[in-house]
Amino acid sequence: MSEIMTRPIPAPAVNLESKPFFDAAEEARFLIKRCNACGEAHWYPRTICPNCHSDDTVWEESAGEGVIYTYSVMYRSPTGPYALGYVTLNEGPSMMTNFVDVAPDGLAIGMKVKVKFQPTEGGPPVPVFAPV
Amino acid sequence: MSIKGKAYLAGVYEHPTRDAPDKTTAQLHAESARGALADAGLSFDDVDGYFCAGDAPGFGAMSMVDYMGLKNVRHMDTTETGGSSYIVHLHHAAQAIAAGKCSVALITLAGRPRQGGGRPGGGGGGRPPVGLTDGAPEQGFESIYGGSTHNTYGMCAMRHMHEYGTTSEQLAWIKVAASHHAQWNEHAFLKSVVTVEDVLNSRMIADPLHLLDCCVVTDGGGAVVVTSPEVARSLKRPLVRLIGAGEAPKLQMGGKGLDLTTSGAVWSGPAAFAEAGVTPADIKYASIYDSFTITVLMQIEDLGFCKKGEGGKFVADGNLISGVGKLPFNTDGGGLCNNHPTNRGGITKIIEAVRQLRGDAHPKVQVANCDLAIAHGTGGSLGVRHGAATAIMERES
Numbered sequence: 070m071s072e073i074m075t076r077p078i079p080a081p082a083v084n085l086e087s088k089p090f091f092d093a094a095e096e097a098r099f100l101i102k103r104c105n106a107c108g109e110a111h112w113y114p115r116t117i118c119p120n121c122h123s124d125d126t127v128w129e130e131s132a133g134e135g136v137i138y139t140y141s142v143m144y145r146s147p148t149g150p151y152a153l154g155y156v157t158l159n160e161g162p163s164m165m166t167n168f169v170d171v172a173p174d175g176l177a178i179g180m181k182v183k184v185k186f187q188p189t190e191g192g193p194p195v196p197v198f199a200p201v
Numbered sequence: 202m203s204i205k206g207k208a209y210l211a212g213v214y215e216h217p218t219r220d221a222p223d224k225t226t227a228q229l230h231a232e233s234a235r236g237a238l239a240d241a242g243l244s245f246d247d248v249d250g251y252f253c254a255g256d257a258p259g260f261g262a263m264s265m266v267d268y269m270g271l272k273n274v275r276h277m278d279t280t281e282t283g284g285s286s287y288i289v290h291l292h293h294a295a296q297a298i299a300a301g302k303c304s305v306a307l308i309t310l311a312g313r314p315r316q317g318g319g320r321p322g323g324g325g326g327g328r329p330p331v332g333l334t335d336g337a338p339e340q341g342f343e344s345i346y347g348g349s350t351h352n353t354y355g356m357c358a359m360r361h362m363h364e365y366g367t368t369s370e371q372l373a374w375i376k377v378a379a380s381h382h383a384q385w386n387e388h389a390f391l392k393s394v395v396t397v398e399d400v401l402n403s404r405m406i407a408d409p410l411h412l413l414d415c416c417v418v419t420d421g422g423g424a425v426v427v428t429s430p431e432v433a434r435s436l437k438r439p440l441v442r443l444i445g446a447g448e449a450p451k452l453q454m455g456g457k458g459l460d461l462t463t464s465g466a467v468w469s470g471p472a473a474f475a476e477a478g479v480t481p482a483d484i485k486y487a488s489i490y491d492s493f494t495i496t497v498l499m500q501i502e503d504l505g506f507c508k509k510g511e512g513g514k515f516v517a518d519g520n521l522i523s524g525v526g527k528l529p530f531n532t533d534g535g536g537l538c539n540n541h542p543t544n545r546g547g548i549t550k551i552i553e554a555v556r557q558l559r560g561d562a563h564p565k566v567q568v569a570n571c572d573l574a575i576a577h578g579t580g581g582s583l584g585v586r587h588g589a590a591t592a593i594m595e596r597e598s
């Protein structure tokens with residue numbers, strides 16, 4: 070069982086606050102939000118900082134690099150095994166994602182990964198992560 | 202104001218069905234309510250407080266109050282924290298009773314997940330949104346990735362193994378213990394005793410969780426009647442009272458310091474123990490939410506039954522089996538073997554604790570001199586965001 074995992078991803082729900090993120094995703098740019106008041110980056114992106122509650126938050130382009138915090142390969146799936154996980158970005162926050170371009174037995178906690186964008190069914194592309 | 206001793210668990214009922222193609226969800230709620238009221242020796246007309254969560258069909262509490270013909274309701278609460286909701290309701294019912302807002306509170310749960318709509322892990326998402334949406338704020342960043350209960354709890358188990366060296370064998374012992382209890386429960390969905398090897402040899406669902414690390418999927422329901430001390434003393438039932446309760450959300454809060462190896466029990470547990478004035482060492486019986494084996498292990502650590510990271514050692518070798526180990530848990534067989542009605546196990550956790558405190562558990566699993574019990578629940582997912590709730594109950598002699 071060493072085939073590379075892929076998984077069709079449905080269109081994400083996009084709202085007023087997340088639209089700039091998904092607009093950038095169309096250009097393969099990965100944005101996170103940072104707060105000017107407390108200096109912290111956060112995920113998922115919001116208008117109000119979840120750390121200090123300031124509304125002085127700005128979009129910041131990220132290299133989308135980090136390490137695997139944890140993962141689970143899901144075998145109960147009509148489209149084949151896929152990996153759900155969290156990546157801890159170099160900027161600090163951890164985010165949920167799918168790990169791709171890797172076999173089910175090729176993942177490990179602490180492994181370095183980098184963002185890439187995967188097309189969705191009828192919506193903007195979404196960030197997934199692959200080992201570097 | 203403390204709720205200690207202000208409310209009594211006068212009636213409990215677990216619906217015997219595990220597969221209900223012939224009943225509506227509303228009917229299962231009402232049948233469960235009737236059972237719990239009969240157990241208490243009360244009637245529908247005595248109910249003046251009603252509590253339900255998201256499994257109740259219709260418009261908040263109103264549809265069910267209407268359906269059941271509850272004529273005297275003067276207090277309602279529809280707090281929704283998933284499977285832990287009903288332990289939260291127990292806490293809130295005690296608060297309402299203590300404040301004089303009601304004296305007979307009815308809590309119900311029911312549903313029919315076996316009748317279609319079992320959620321597959323793969324696909325997801327539904328139809329593409331047209332234009333902008335305004336739903337849960339995290340939706341566009343989470344639901345697209347195919348997270349289900351199985352793999353989000355799988356992520357917790359994977360990280361727990363990484364940090365603490367917990368093994369699949371240790372997790373399997375939790376299922377083994379539950380199965381030892383379930384063999385005596387005539388209503389249990391799974392009655393066969395299983396071994397560690399059986400669990401390890403069952404097919405992998407969401408790495409590292411095997412099929413037998415998962416709870417059962419059952420139709421059914423349950424209800425609890427909570428009353429004032431005056432009402433409880435007027436009834437001919439053993440006196441079981443709530444002496445401490447706590448609740449807490451555990452979330453992601455911007456993704457900083459994500460920690461999937463601890464649960465909200467680290468907050469709800471100490472609050473409940475402090476209010477009750479007891480410690481984990483005093484507990485004779487524990488109902489511990491068991492959607493998956495890892496759920497039990499993390500909560501046992503976080504409630505203080507052992508040190509963080511030592512849950513694997515604690516649960517091994519039958520330590521959770523009644524009559525064998527130090528912490529008899531889920532003596533009805535729990536969600537892992539007996540019943541997890543509508544994918545929410547909170548109410549059955551309360552019900553088995555009350556059975557133990559009354560001395561009404563099956564003789565093969567009844568804990569001797571069981572005068573102090575805990576019921577703890579998790580709702581949502583330990584791997585994403587969840588609501589924790591703890592209740593400590595005692596038998597009044």
Ligand SMILES: [Zn+2]
Binds near residue numbers: 104123
């Ligand atoms: Zn801030």
